[in-house]
Amino acid sequence: MSLINVTNLTFAYEGSYDNIFENVSFQIDTDWKLGFTGRNGRGKTTFLRLLLGEFEYSGKIAASVDFEYFPYRVKDKDINTIDVINDINYDYEYWELLRELSLLKVSEDVLYRPFGTLSNGEQTKVLLATLFLKENSFLLIDEPTNHLDRQARRLVSEYLKSKRGFILVSHDRAFLDNCIDHVLSINKTNIEIQKGNFSDWRENKERQDRFELAENEKLRKDIKRLSESARRTSDWSDAVEKTKNGTRNGGLRPDKGYIGHKAAKMMKRSKSLENRQEAAIEEKSKLLKNIESAESLKISQLNYHKSLLAELEDVSIFYGEKKVCEGVAFSIGQGERIALQGRNGSGKSSLIKLLCGEDIAYTGTFRKGSQLKISYVSQDTSHLQGSLTEYAREHEIDESLFKAILRKLDFARVQFEKDISSYSGGQKKKVLIARSLCERAHLHVWDEPLNFIDVLSRMQIEELILEHSPTLLFVEHDSEFCDNIATKIVEL
Incomplete structure (x- = not known):
């Protein structure tokens, strides 16, 4: 077991005016089966490429393991599959390759067919098998389910369930639930890690969102109440202050010292309410930053004249x-x-x-x-x-x-x-x-x-x-x- 430490990571693509990551820090255990989730465009693939050292960034990524990325880019699909595998990884035993292919229900004969003649599913499985032949590497698996049929997804999910030491980017809920034990999520304002599968993470996220929405509503009411109370107190203070220059019934001069003291007391109370209001507003500003908006969509379909x-x-x-x-x-x-x-x-x-x-x-x-x-x-x-x-x-x-x-x-x-x-x-x-x-x-x-x-x-x-x-x-x-x-x- 070792750790991957990410400290104060900040990155933006050259020529871009918005940062993808800004001062994010977290740790990853290299024994984890880590699911990686987040809305499109938040930087999941970018982060994997940063781990691979493909871009310059500020901050620090420290790791004592090598990183391997899936899917591999196969330059020549006309050569036999075994040659594709050897180009990617020459340091393995043949029986180990057959073991991995067997787990993925891929027959040995595909090794001696041109890689381009394999189906998308067969290509995915072969490259995954090749990936897991790499020893002492932390594996970066980027959306392996695309173009896999349901049966192949179940098979690959069971395969990954038997492995460890990887980051898996996938948006298939059932697939993630079956084969991960931690979730790394890119939120609106931060990156966080939780133990459990995707459903556990989703349940915790919804619970946190409900709590923040309730707190937000409570603080909104408090701010409104404090604002009204501060305004009333300020109005009272102004009204009392004005009586210093008037006269009481019977022509007696008002006690300016008493009135001034009373006005000052009311002003102090108004200031205290104002401070409490500002504290409540500041607390409120910490909420809702990571609540994902998922507004309802509409579709307006034409009616056809026949059933x-x-x-x-x-x-x-x-x-x-x-x-x-x-x-x-x-x-x-x-x-x-x-x-x-x-x-x-x-x-x-x-x-x-x-x-x-x-x-x-x-x-x-x-x-x-x-x-x-x-x-x-x-x-x-x-x-x-x-x-x-x-x-x-x-x-x-x-x-x-x-x-x-x-x-x-x-x-x-x-x-x-x-x-x-x-x-x-x-x-x-x-x-x-x-x-x-x-x-x-x-x-x-x-x-x-x-x-x-x-x-x-x-x-x-x-x-x-x-x-x-x-x-x-x-x-x-x-x-x-x-x-x-x-x-x-x-x-x-």
């Missing part, structure tokens, strides 16, 4: 000679929320492309309602660039509404001035979702919409769907999200 929007009967899809799925049959009815599930490569994205009007080779019967308007969110965000204003204009959506939705999804106003290409992966995905929520459509089709998106935003999107019940066809591997919102599951 049935689309229907597939015995549909098979082909890419050249290769059949990617066959015998698919389901319908999309008004108000249904359909989860399209299956292993990676089972044809989910191909069916979505067919539904959205792309030229896909298929057999069987496919019927889609006339003039059906579809809003589509793709997996891919690599094409995003330019300003938000240009993006809104290009897609003919209301810019004010578009930006208002992004604000609710935790975008700071400063982000509106930046090029979309500089956004984090989660922020780019939010751009696609915000655009889709602005579009007037009969059907929303979302292909892995939650990749890279933080947990609180996932919960916001869940609440939106449950409240407004849009007609939705989606592919998503976050089991909790699917279980909470799907009204129908189509298994490929």
